[in-house]
Amino acid sequence: MAFDIDMIKKVYDRYEERVNAARKMVNKPLTLAEKILYTHLWDGNATETYVRGESYVDFAPDRVAMQDATAQMALLQFMQAGRPKVAVPSTVHCDHLIQAKVGAEADLQRANTESKEVFNFLGSVANKYGIGFWKPGAGIIHQVVLENYAFPGGLMIGTDSHTVNAGGLGMLAIGVGGADACDVMAGLPWELKFPKLIGVKLTGKLNGWTAPKDVILKVAGILTVKGGTGAVVEYFGEGATSMSCTGKGTICNMGAEIGATTSTFGYDESMERYLRATNRAEIADAANAVKEHLTADAEVYANPELYFDQVIEIDLDTLEPHLNGPFTPDLATPISKMKEVAEANGWPLDVEWGLIGSCTNSSYEDLSRAASIAKQAIDKGLVTKASFGINPGSEVVRYTADRDGLIKNFEDLNATIFTNACGPCIGMWDRVGAEKQEKNTIVHSFNRNFAKRADGNPNTFAFVASPELVAAIAISGNLGFNPLTDTLTNANGEQVKLDPPVGDELPVKGYAVEDAGYQAPAEDGSSVQVDVNPESDRLQLLEPFAAWEGSDLKGLKLLVKAKGKCTTDHISMAGPWLKYRGHLDNISNNMLIGAVNYFNEKTDFVKNQLTGAYGPVPATQRAYKAANIGSIVVGDENYGEGSSREHAAMEPRHLGVRAVLVKSFARIHETNLKKQGMLGLTFANKEDYNKIHEDDSIDILGLTTFTPGQPLTIVLNHADGTSEEILANHTYNEAQIGWFKAGGALNIIRQNAAK
Ligand code: F3S
Numbered sequence: 001m002a003f004d005i006d007m008i009k010k011v012y013d014r015y016e017e018r019v020n021a022a023r024k025m026v027n028k029p030l031t032l033a034e035k036i037l038y039t040h041l042w043d044g045n046a047t048e049t050y051v052r053g054e055s056y057v058d059f060a061p062d063r064v065a066m067q068d069a070t071a072q073m074a075l076l077q078f079m080q081a082g083r084p085k086v087a088v089p090s091t092v093h094c095d096h097l098i099q100a101k102v103g104a105e106a107d108l109q110r111a112n113t114e115s116k117e118v119f120n121f122l123g124s125v126a127n128k129y130g131i132g133f134w135k136p137g138a139g140i141i142h143q144v145v146l147e148n149y150a151f152p153g154g155l156m157i158g159t160d161s162h163t164v165n166a167g168g169l170g171m172l173a174i175g176v177g178g179a180d181a182c183d184v185m186a187g188l189p190w191e192l193k194f195p196k197l198i199g200v201k202l203t204g205k206l207n208g209w210t211a212p213k214d215v216i217l218k219v220a221g222i223l224t225v226k227g228g229t230g231a232v233v234e235y236f237g238e239g240a241t242s243m244s245c246t247g248k249g250t251i252c253n254m255g256a257e258i259g260a261t262t263s264t265f266g267y268d269e270s271m272e273r274y275l276r277a278t279n280r281a282e283i284a285d286a287a288n289a290v291k292e293h294l295t296a297d298a299e300v301y302a303n304p305e306l307y308f309d310q311v312i313e314i315d316l317d318t319l320e321p322h323l324n325g326p327f328t329p330d331l332a333t334p335i336s337k338m339k340e341v342a343e344a345n346g347w348p349l350d351v352e353w354g355l356i357g358s359c360t361n362s363s364y365e366d367l368s369r370a371a372s373i374a375k376q377a378i379d380k381g382l383v384t385k386a387s388f389g390i391n392p393g394s395e396v397v398r399y400t401a402d403r404d405g406l407i408k409n410f411e412d413l414n415a416t417i418f419t420n421a422c423g424p425c426i427g428m429w430d431r432v433g434a435e436k437q438e439k440n441t442i443v444h445s446f447n448r449n450f451a452k453r454a455d456g457n458p459n460t461f462a463f464v465a466s467p468e469l470v471a472a473i474a475i476s477g478n479l480g481f482n483p484l485t486d487t488l489t490n491a492n493g494e495q496v497k498l499d500p501p502v503g504d505e506l507p508v509k510g511y512a513v514e515d516a517g518y519q520a521p522a523e524d525g526s527s528v529q530v531d532v533n534p535e536s537d538r539l540q541l542l543e544p545f546a547a548w549e550g551s552d553l554k555g556l557k558l559l560v561k562a563k564g565k566c567t568t569d570h571i572s573m574a575g576p577w578l579k580y581r582g583h584l585d586n587i588s589n590n591m592l593i594g595a596v597n598y599f600n601e602k603t604d605f606v607k608n609q610l611t612g613a614y615g616p617v618p619a620t621q622r623a624y625k626a627a628n629i630g631s632i633v634v635g636d637e638n639y640g641e642g643s644s645r646e647h648a649a650m651e652p653r654h655l656g657v658r659a660v661l662v663k664s665f666a667r668i669h670e671t672n673l674k675k676q677g678m679l680g681l682t683f684a685n686k687e688d689y690n691k692i693h694e695d696d697s698i699d700i701l702g703l704t705t706f707t708p709g710q711p712l713t714i715v716l717n718h719a720d721g722t723s724e725e726i727l728a729n730h731t732y733n734e735a736q737i738g739w740f741k742a743g744g745a746l747n748i749i750r751q752n753a754a755k
Pocket residue numbers: 095096140141142160162358359360421422425426446447
């Protein structure tokens with residue numbers, strides 16, 4: 001599980017030179033985010049000033065982290081790269097595939113049976129290619145990363161949107177799709193739009209019932225779920241340095257809920273304490289030696305409005321605890337107003353469950369503060385009205401919390417201790433009665449509370465709060481309960497008041513664990529066999545895609561002309577399909593089933609030009625594939641917006657779609673298409689979208705002289721025998737044209753690795 005101190009020292013060694021070069025280049029003081037980015041440029045020292053929110057820049061991340069659901073396709077792709085080992089330190093964490101039902105032991109056992117083949121596959125790939133493997137039960141990816149791998153001033157990518165959690169330890173940590181993770185593990189640069197910068201100044205200090213969670217709940221209320229899009233949020237001020245490192249992690253974690261690229265804090269003593277407490281004194285010493293580079297230049301925090309694109313100020317002295325929800329994490333209500341707001345909106349006041357945990361709020365400090373409320377309840381003769389569920393963030397946290405009596409405090413309230421895993425946060429919760437879809441309220445310390453997320457019930461009103469507030473509200477069983485002012489009636493009929501929570505930033509007796517759940521990879525993995533059953537319906541090894549045949553593409557059948565919004569969810573639906581993430585052929589049965597057919601306004605109902613019959617998109621495409629006929633997908637504006645899910649590009653590629661021609665692309669999806677060796681083209685004249693007929697056979701000409709900046713010619717051969725020519729633009733550069741010709745970027749990497 002060892003962190004790579006040599007790699008970290010190398011990063012720190014280049015800080016001085018690169019930060020100085022960048023400062024000279026941009027000719028102004030630098031924020032922390034800029035220092036980290038300029039120090040991680042793929043090409044070395046800064047030679048140009050990048051435009052925030054516009055320039056696309058290649059970076060060299062220090063680490064990659066993957067969770068079990070997204071790691072499957074990332075690793076299947078990586079196996080295609082032909083490398084003996086990953087190019088940067090990488091880890092896999094088994095946390096998403098464990099359902100919370102009766103309690104940790106039985107739930108873990110069941111998951112180990114049900115998802116055995118996935119865990120075995122991930123474990124064997126990790127072993128072979130030098131990737132650290134965290135077994136089911138070891139903990140939630142972001143908590144484990146914070147405890148073991150995050151380091152101040154580092155740049156990390158991870159195949160999960162809450163990778164951003166590691167900003168609590170002064171990193172820039174960014175959530176990406178599996179294709180990006182694959183590239184970085186294969187030794188390629190990683191491209192990011194140079195972010196905008198939002199500064200959040202925290203004055204005063206947290207006190208009483210207010211927790212780090214309330215800072216981000218407040219920020220989410222101000223910025224809303226889109227307010228941070230394309231930006232790095234950098235926190236600073238007395239309120240930042242006086243807060244624990246894991247508390248900073250909570251704030252950065254939920255930066256994903258405001259759409260931020262990531263969030264971070266400058267290196268400070270809380271981070272040093274956390275590094276030393278988690279057996280990483282070497283990193284603390286190395287960071288101390290370069291600490292002036294691991295935070296912004298002093299002028300930046302003195303005059304933030306000059307250096308950030310937007311500045312927000314929050315006074316922690318007066319910040320109230322908040323509850324955000326229901327159904328969206330940016331609907332922020334201070335606890336003093338909750339009763340009134342809930343009554344006005346008709347939100348159910350009876351609280352049925354209080355859930356503590358998730359990657360957002362499952363640190364030792366979180367559990368200790370919530371446990372202090374649980375203990376008070378017992379001591380004051382209260383019984384909990386709601387049910388309690390706890391998901392510790394890691395085995396280290398669970399073991400230590402158990403040793404220190406915190407788990408017992410929860411158990412005394414009849415809490416169910418679930419596995420150290422995501423559980424209810426990702427809908428892996430077998431909640432009794434959820435299928436009745438009754439209107440009800442739950443409170444939790446997670447990050448997301450969209451409809452159906454926790455228990456699949458669209459009528460569950462979920463509210464997000466700090467663990468200590470979740471504990472208090474669950475004990476009261478009332479959403480409108482304000483522990484700062486209200487009393488509760490105990491078993492003797494007395495009115496009792498809960499005192500503010502107390503807790504330990506770090507365990508006084510230190511962290512402890514018997515088995516953290518880590519499996520180190522083999523020194524030499526060359527003889528390790530990757531474990532995939534050829535009969536499996538969940539896993540399938542990938543075959544390299546075929547190279548371009550060297551001629552223009554002719555006679556492509558129109559598969560579907562998508563009308564209006566066509567996001568990655570429309571192209572590759574989630575939900576029950578997630579099970580097949582590691583099996584390209586099976587998951588391809590969801591290809592474009594959400595796209596609306598322009599010609600009949602229906603989804604998943606298109607004309608098979610070979611038979612004239614209408615049917616599902618995947619089956620129609622499979623018929624073209626069987627007949628060895630290529631096809632083309634036509635789309636509207638911003639095609640492929642949404643997530644960076646690589647399946648949305650891999651599925652059409654796998655089933656034989658050759659090109660996607662649209663009015664405009666969401667950039668990440670366009671790049672994913674290019675990586676898979678597809679043609680992603682845009683109408684030179686958007687009106688030409690209207691010229692596409694349902695029975696068209698389409699030629700793409702000009703591929704033998706495919707050149708950056710030169711449009712391609714599209715010939716629309718209509719069923720009535722007429723034809724017309726239109727132009728299609730593209731954004732392929734020389735390297736990307738190489739990807740197209742080779743049949744995909746991975747084919748190039750593999751060819752290079754073989755040299
Ligand atoms: Fe897991 Fe929920 Fe975090 S799904 S990684 S605990 S956001």
